[in-house]
Amino acid sequence: MGEEHKSEYAIEMLHITKRFPGIIANDDITLQLRHGEIHALLGENGAGKSTLMSVLFGLYQAEEGTIKKDGQEVKINDPNDANDLGIGMVHQHFKLVECFTVLDNIILGDEPVGSIGMLKKAEARKKIVALSEKYGLQVNPDAKIEDITVGMQQRTEILKMLYRDNEILIFDEPTAVLTPQEIEELMQIMKNLAAEGKSILFISHKLAEIMAVADRCSVLRKGKYIGTVETKNTTMEELSAMMVGRNVNFHVEKQPANPGEVLLDVQHVTVASKAHSNNAVKDVSFQVRRGEIVCIAGIDGNGQSELVYGLTGLEPLVSGNIIMDGQDITKASIRKRSVSGMSHIPEDRHKHGLVLDYPLEFNMILQTYFKPQFTSKIGFLRRKNIREYSDRLIEEYDVRSGQGSVTPARAMSGGNQQKAIIAREIDKQPEVLVAVQPTRGLDVGAIESVHKQLVAQRDAGKAVLLISLELDEVMDVPDRILVMYEGEIVGELDPKQTTQEELGLYMAGAKRDEVKVN
Amino acid sequence: MRKVLKNEGVQAFLASLICILIGLLIGYIVLLFINPSGAGDSTLNVIKNFLYKKPARQMKELGNTMAKTMPLILCSLSILFSYKVGLFNIGTAGQYVAGACASLYAALAWGWGWLPCMLFAIVAGALLGGITGLLKAYCNVNEVISGIMLNWIALYTTNTILATVKESTSPYTHYIDKVNKSALLPTAGIDSLFGNNNNVTIAVPLTIIVAIVIWIILSKTKLGYELKATGNNKNAAKYAGMAQNRNIILTLVISGALAGLAASLLYQTGYMRWECTQSSVPSMGFNGIAAAFLGGLHPIGAIFSSFFIQHITDGGQYVNTNFYSPQISDVISSVIIYLCGFVLFIKLTMKKWIAKSEEKKGAKN
Numbered sequence: 001m002g003e004e005h006k007s008e009y010a011i012e013m014l015h016i017t018k019r020f021p022g023i024i025a026n027d028d029i030t031l032q033l034r035h036g037e038i039h040a041l042l043g044e045n046g047a048g049k050s051t052l053m054s055v056l057f058g059l060y061q062a063e064e065g066t067i068k069k070d071g072q073e074v075k076i077n078d079p080n081d082a083n084d085l086g087i088g089m090v091h092q093h094f095k096l097v098e099c100f101t102v103l104d105n106i107i108l109g110d111e112p113v114g115s116i117g118m119l120k121k122a123e124a125r126k127k128i129v130a131l132s133e134k135y136g137l138q139v140n141p142d143a144k145i146e147d148i149t150v151g152m153q154q155r156t157e158i159l160k161m162l163y164r165d166n167e168i169l170i171f172d173e174p175t176a177v178l179t180p181q182e183i184e185e186l187m188q189i190m191k192n193l194a195a196e197g198k199s200i201l202f203i204s205h206k207l208a209e210i211m212a213v214a215d216r217c218s219v220l221r222k223g224k225y226i227g228t229v230e231t232k233n234t235t236m237e238e239l240s241a242m243m244v245g246r247n248v249n250f251h252v253e254k255q256p257a258n259p260g261e262v263l264l265d266v267q268h269v270t271v272a273s274k275a276h277s278n279n280a281v282k283d284v285s286f287q288v289r290r291g292e293i294v295c296i297a298g299i300d301g302n303g304q305s306e307l308v309y310g311l312t313g314l315e316p317l318v319s320g321n322i323i324m325d326g327q328d329i330t331k332a333s334i335r336k337r338s339v340s341g342m343s344h345i346p347e348d349r350h351k352h353g354l355v356l357d358y359p360l361e362f363n364m365i366l367q368t369y370f371k372p373q374f375t376s377k378i379g380f381l382r383r384k385n386i387r388e389y390s391d392r393l394i395e396e397y398d399v400r401s402g403q404g405s406v407t408p409a410r411a412m413s414g415g416n417q418q419k420a421i422i423a424r425e426i427d428k429q430p431e432v433l434v435a436v437q438p439t440r441g442l443d444v445g446a447i448e449s450v451h452k453q454l455v456a457q458r459d460a461g462k463a464v465l466l467i468s469l470e471l472d473e474v475m476d477v478p479d480r481i482l483v484m485y486e487g488e489i490v491g492e493l494d495p496k497q498t499t500q501e502e503l504g505l506y507m508a509g510a511k512r513d514e515v516k517v518n
Numbered sequence: 519m520r521k522v523l524k525n526e527g528v529q530a531f532l533a534s535l536i537c538i539l540i541g542l543l544i545g546y547i548v549l550l551f552i553n554p555s556g557a558g559d560s561t562l563n564v565i566k567n568f569l570y571k572k573p574a575r576q577m578k579e580l581g582n583t584m585a586k587t588m589p590l591i592l593c594s595l596s597i598l599f600s601y602k603v604g605l606f607n608i609g610t611a612g613q614y615v616a617g618a619c620a621s622l623y624a625a626l627a628w629g630w631g632w633l634p635c636m637l638f639a640i641v642a643g644a645l646l647g648g649i650t651g652l653l654k655a656y657c658n659v660n661e662v663i664s665g666i667m668l669n670w671i672a673l674y675t676t677n678t679i680l681a682t683v684k685e686s687t688s689p690y691t692h693y694i695d696k697v698n699k700s701a702l703l704p705t706a707g708i709d710s711l712f713g714n715n716n717n718v719t720i721a722v723p724l725t726i727i728v729a730i731v732i733w734i735i736l737s738k739t740k741l742g743y744e745l746k747a748t749g750n751n752k753n754a755a756k757y758a759g760m761a762q763n764r765n766i767i768l769t770l771v772i773s774g775a776l777a778g779l780a781a782s783l784l785y786q787t788g789y790m791r792w793e794c795t796q797s798s799v800p801s802m803g804f805n806g807i808a809a810a811f812l813g814g815l816h817p818i819g820a821i822f823s824s825f826f827i828q829h830i831t832d833g834g835q836y837v838n839t840n841f842y843s844p845q846i847s848d849v850i851s852s853v854i855i856y857l858c859g860f861v862l863f864i865k866l867t868m869k870k871w872i873a874k875s876e877e878k879k880g881a882k883n
Contacts, residue, residue: 338758351751355751366758367758381739
């Protein structure tokens, strides 16, 4: 850009401290973003990344510390202030209007209007086309968001920031929803942007990506600032040790599997899609045996959710059969499946897993409230038994909450909500455990414990079906991997013999086998 | 202090009280605008209601208020029961009409006794509620839309049916006490407490028992657990294998039954007669909405809020007609009832305020 800067840094957050009742979310954190650099912010869930970004965006006010832009101290009281300072963000979950076109989404909130309130779309289009050519962001301005790929949606979000002339761009875990190829493209785009003088803050916990794209990396752990390193002078091992505070053995300790008879037999299952007229799951067949963990891997949105809905009875099948423990449960109700031995750790804990306004104890019995242990013959709840049961689960599964059994589920942290669900589903003593992204939103310690529990279920002779988007989890936990791509199973891999690269090719649809079933 | 304020019950009570006070204040201001000289007195009269009468008449007047309060309590129970399950049963008004139709027709045309008439009214209300439930469960028709439409269908059907048992010289149905005394609700001696006002009947204890039963169902039983789970998060209810469609239909059937009972308990006192030419749905069902919210959506709260609303409505007639036209009484009571709908809003504001002051306190430590 060739423009003179008053300070070396575009944005500085100096000695930021933000406290919440009972917890210090940010403890004396300093983050300095240079002009034209890509700066990674690394940390586990709960390390304080989100809080720090919320402070930068004016959603929270820090108790201590200052924020400087170009060396000038600034006050950011609300997101509008942040926008005025040229700070833009691509959220992990895109904030786009599905039924609007790309162009409409980009100008939304900053529409160019003429004298009598008419939209001047032609002008906006010119600017958008120019921007997309300059930075290599390919979009079709007239396509509707619902019709375009996730990658293009992300490019739309990036254009939204550029359209507003933002100088400081924040990417919040941008690669979580992308295929490996799209990730490659995004990395190139980020480099282009930085070369043009934009300053980029890249929030991630994926070490390989940070090493590939970032110039420097700041690490947070448990609300504390650990340090900032130049990526060219460090290694992934060093970064991970900084992030976790110890050398983590990401590998899950387990004995070789000892599979028994088939507990879950999925035969030619097809499930309709809610979003479009194609089927989301197409003629999928596989088996899960007693004493093994089978993982369905794939990039988000390739039919995994719908497959689970079909298996657990949340959605009807278009065709196919499901046999559990010798019983045909294709048409069985959700309750029937549950009492016959299927447990389901749902993908979306707020949508399906919990009644947020119920106290924890009521959520602990969500699948079993009708049993004689909890309901008397004439239909009264046995509150004493419920409390005792809930207290036991809290103790055994280390579920932490403010007031124990009577805490409203809404008031609990995401990790503990997830622990409560896992406690409930495992304590039900299922034969088949369907666990959908069971470690989403958990910190490393909790992830380790969930993985241990899954392995323990396997060793106890249960069939475990794990659906995961995390490559590390896919490689480490299961005994067999099935890769799902566009609603079909395109490959079966042995985690001991395959590599992340090979897995990636299957997930991206670049490679496929004719998977033989039975 | 803060601890007391955090209690849900205290919050609900305070919110209701604030709404009542704002309502009275606005009513007072309206009167001030129309004619300043009588505003203070008239507002006081609305609040005083029966106390305005001579002591000898007071209990009897209170009795009339009681007679109309009972159906209002049941209507508000009908609303809050479905509301807890996430359904807004605006069809309560129509289910109430269906109950009136059934009980009056059975009493006047068939000469049934009071109990069969009452049960028939319950069934009629339940059936109408069930239709809304079926439409919602199986055709995904919004219960508000079908409820409003069924309100009108119920009204004109009732007008048509009850026209066969009306007086030839007036649009009103026959007096029950002239045609079929056995259909009148027994007073069981309760009338003697209210200056021998025989409009006060077993409806009073019956309604209170029903309110307590509804409270127990919602808070202590498996059914209540299921219904409230469905209301709070229907996806989680489905995930937990609860029979969603059955729960929706059952809820609206119970809700409708309560509304049907409400009508029976008013018309079978003989206090009111049905006007077969009326062209608007009786306001009882709609006032039930205000009473339910003013009562903090709690069955026991509904008893007190319903009494208050009926008290204000009846009090409206004591506005000084030298200064104001008689219709002003309706304006005043409507303003207050309207404000009752803001209870949840006030409660939410209070909660936010408490949370904010806590965050500040937490930050200081």
